[in-house]
Amino acid sequence: MQDRIKYWRGIEELENTPEFAKHAHNEFPEFLPLNETQGESQSSEVTAPRRDFLKLLGFGLAAATLASCEAPVRKAIPYLNKPVDVEPGVANWYASTYFSHGDYNSILVKTREGRPIKIEPNPSSGVTPLGTSPRAQASVLNVYDNNRLRTPLIKGKEAKWEQVDREITSKLNGINGKVAIVSSTVISPSTKQLIDEFGGRFGNFEHVVYDANSASALLGANGGVVPGYDFSKANIIVGINADFLGSWIAPTPFAKQYIKNRKVNPDKKEMSRHYQFETMLSLTGANADVRVPIKPSEEAAVVTALYNSITGQGGSAPANFDKKAFAAVVKDLNANKGKALVVSGSNDPAVQTLVTAINQALGAEGATINAAAPYFVKQGNDAQMIRLINEMNAGTVGAVFFYNANPAYDHPLADKVVSGLKKVGLKVSFAERVDETAALVDYVTPDNNYLESWNDYEPQRGFLSLAQPVISPIFTTRQMQDSLLTWSGSKTTFYDYIRNNWRKIATGDFNKFWEKAVHDGVLENGTSLLKTNPAAANTLTAAAAASSLSGRRAASGIEAVLYEKIQIGPGYEANNPWLQEMGDPISKATWGNYVAMPRKMAEEMGLTQDTVVKVTTANGKTIELPVLVQPGQAQGTVSIAMGYGRELDSMPVVKGLGANAFPIATVANNSVIFSSPVKIEKTDAISPIAQMQTHHTIMDRLVVQENTLAKYKENPKEVTEYVRLTTHDGPVKPATISLWEDYEYKNHHWGMVIDLNSCIGCGACTLSCHIENNVPVVGKAEVINRRDMHWLRIDRYYSAVEHEEGDYQTMEDPAENPSVIFQPMLCQHCNHAPCETVCPVAATMHSSEGINQMVYNRCVGTRYCANNCPYKVRRFNWFAYANNDKFDYNMNNDLGKMVLNPDVTVRSRGVMEKCSFCVQRVQLGKLEAKRENRRPKDGEIVTACAQSCPTDAIVFGDMLDPESRISQILVREQGERAFHVLEEINTQPNVTYLTKIRNLA
């Protein structure tokens, strides 16, 4: 018997629990969807009496008759004075930039009738030309957040700007003590210059920069900047607790670089090898070829051993460590000097010093690290912030301003921040809402949303970009920079300020130069504007660091790790329902955080999924959170995400979800360490986690395919398993035996290719699809009811090799360190679609261009199609999600509705919906071509998912056009990596997948 890879999506599937088995066979949960959204018991049986039904029927008929007598009068209101650029019904794109807490994306903002409705990548950018992060996608909703401040506040009361300006200016004039601006990383050259100028008039001024998820040690070890990593140049990548594809430093550019050297095709059969040593199963670890779980306390030992081995000091693998993997790492690194890169997410200065030394020893500098283009996206200095907190408590701070910073919530010394603030004379926050810190200050002077502001950015040396307003401020807010200018008595606007600043680097006529820069959104001619803070000198030498680390002992007891989720980051954008409903790439959990723990630990402690545990941190704080059994989590560790546990009225979406895990972070030697030992106790409470991992299960059929690079090099024709049907003429392709006649496509034949080798599972596509297609947010309760509405989901499969019986490895726990594979799953637009044949009202039909059409106005909600869909990609509107108080997300208030795509219908209750291949974009693209008397160009028509993919894993196009990218990929990969999911049932999908190739050691 040959080894077979077994795929499973959750522990429940692996063990085939009765609960799982029940759900697996039902496309929909059985109970009627009444009363649940109010949190009432789901078991209460509600039956509608026959008489009520008749009454309703009668009333409905009468109401319908009455209502039909007179149609409501609708208004058509034109502009009073139409702006030149705005044509009603025609979208405009403006280049801009999204930057929030390390997440940098150069973007295009799509606007309709002056409203931003979609974020798209800016192809002119050299840093992020290919796609966006999920947070950048969702950021368009933040501007329409009803809970943003509408006016400035003085001591919590609404006030006028004039009054605020008067009071702050007079207080600043008589200030005693230090004036400090506390901010997260600022990469805006003009803002930084302005802050320095603002502070120049005070005797004692400091711009304190700290990051909630700090990279202080990394900066310290590299002269105050993040080294200019270039993963595309590396053959060997070693990550040590660095989630560089998900949340570490600059995930979007890193993902682009990373995947460049991992794409394979018949002409390029080489790819990088990626080792990951990590505690929690991160997105990056899930993509690694070799992943070794380690405890946070073992990090030092691993790095020391690596350092010793690379520098030829004869290091050996630490105790309790996968010796085979370690030997392979050392061998590969030594063999690839100048083509290798080691990165670490640790915030321990000694560890980072050693990592820098390792990279130097590997010759990474100038090869896989571009010294000329370091990253600026993290500049936080832990020591500086800690010093300020102490100064505040000592009473020597006269004024403090908070800009994009919320230390009362996200600093490990939050308590001291709170107590220190009481001793500061003037406290001002620029927060857009009353957050934890803003609640403690005298003045809240709300900043504009970034879509309402001018700004400039330099994420990487020599790569400048601009942000321009795409909508005038919705509320009476004022950009932080304009506030600073006003308070320093200047009459210029920040717009003029930026322009003046950019004159320094202008070439030729300034107005032309400026217009081009604003139009392109980027300026990448190598000029640099940003002044970096001189690094807090890290005087450690590698040898000293090594010796200091060698003294450390692995801690006993349970170690907890505080990590940043790809969706909400450090929590500044937590009030965004789109981000909350997006599943975590790994755990597929939505709406809240949890204690991710390995199965062994859960079993030992008698815990099951959803049981609430009490976590006591090193500094005596307790947090209560449910348990999530996470395959791949290192033994003896748990990990908890930051950003939750908000109790603010200004964040109703996230209020009451999860718990604040920042107390896990500790301060040691002026550094913030994001892991600490904790005690865990079981409680009796149960708190269900809204996890989507086993929704829409594909029942153990062959849906994903993977193989090794060695096999691919040997014979690319054998890496993919093709199903053949047995007939008396021998095995044949399933497509040759068909009940149905084939369609003839004359005009277009739209199709999609998804490269499983390129997909890193980040989920940007799921959000992009959600936003483009007006997909409703259903909320935590409904996700638990398995009624999430995502048209495009990313199926994350864990896998372990199923060996022959008697093999000793079967004794091992497959959940201990499984391989992970991601598969974006969407409507396959089958040419022989099972859904089309069962619809009694022909509401789902095939188009002459290969698209499986869904007609909402024809659908009567039988749900036969969903039951008959083998890919489980159809979604049913159990409720009216728009204009429904019970689903108080973006479709329920006038402001939130402005983000809806006007070209896509908002579906009503009782109809089925699914991926449409972005037919609105296809139609528009064709129309543009027709208007210009030509055929559409390849690449002109792209679906939202393909457009937002940072790794170019999704290719959409016309399969009838032989010149198109998709046709060429299909020709090249046919019989090698190209396969259709469930080919044996002969649905003949228009979506083709390419087999994943692993470069196993």
Added chain:
Amino acid sequence: MISCIPKTKHKVFIAFLFSLFVSFGAWAQGASEQADIGQKGVVPGATQGAAAAASTGGLPVDNTAIVDAGESLFKNNCAVCHSAGDDVIVGPGLKGVNERRKQPWLVKWIKNSQSLIQAGDAEAVAVYNQYNKQAMPSFAFSDEEVVSILTYIKASESAATAVPTTVAGPETAPGENVGTEAIGAVGNYLDIVLVVLIVVLIVLIVTLLLITSLLKNYLNKNRQLDEYDAEVVNQRFDFSKIYKSKAVRTLVVLIFVVVLLDLSLDKVMGIGVQQGYAPKQPIAFSHKIHAGDHQINCNYCHTTVYESKSASIPSANICMNCHSQIKKESPEIQKIYRAIERNKPIEWVRIHNLPDLAYFNHSQHTQVAGVECQTCHGPIQEMDVVYQFSPLTMGWCIDCHRETPLNTEGNAYYDNLVELHEQSSKGAFTVSSNGGTECSKCHY
């Protein structure tokens, strides 16, 4: 009588159509050409050579490309204030302007009349004073374009003089009178015939009744009849038998039910169909005056009709292009002024309401397919108050998509498709044969 009305209408209509056809065949042809150009705009390069031709002597009246280009320019820019005839709208009628003024002067004047006036040109000052010192805006035309406009004016003069000699001139529009007279004549004659017929019939019935009664009386009095005969002679018709008859009852009930069903079905299908909907608008804007009388191109106000899914209702600043000069005192125009002063947009009542689930794109129909506005919006140039001309039902859309051949000419998008279609089918290459009746073309 009931069935009479539609019949007469029908006949009258045919007669009317016939007379129209006979008298205005030529004119109608011209009109359709005009619309064509108005919609397509000026063909690039069409005006080139106009100036050269003019300089060599006379205007190139015979060059249709130049005349057409001039016409388009005239209608989009000049027609608001000038007629091509004699009448004064704001400025003078331009008939004979080529004779009145010299061409170089005209070119200067049209490009920038104010500079000419300020330069003290006697002719210019005279014109300026004559027309109430109403300044003519400057136009950024090239010399060729100005000449093409002048050529058009010249050409339309000769056309106007040529027309009356052949057929009755369209300006006087005698067609309608002819039509109504014809209708009157036929109607009177029919009425007389009918009345005479009815009288004759009544006389006949009375006579027959009298005869039967006479005969009956005679038989009863003068002859001895046996019982059987007497019964026959004196039998009375029993009407109750008719309504007691099962067959009759069933028939009546059936007819009643069918009529009722038909009516209710008609009504139900009409729910939500607002054909003929003509709400009162906040400003009594007349398309008849603007699009009909003054021939302003639809695109002049509905600026996005060739570009966007929406034709767009003009913003107040477009009204002000003309009404900052024209009819400033009218109470309706004053409403626009007030809106601008108060900074409050005008809230028109929306007439064409497609349901949200249907996607419609104007540019697809106007620019790509070349459909006339009137095809869906009806005789908009005759509407004082706009009403919904078409039912805007899905059936109506689909019908058109099934019957209308695709406008594929000169559009490279369709080249290959036309070939493929011709290979496989002999029927017309209609919208629906290219997938134009598929769900996702309008519903997504």
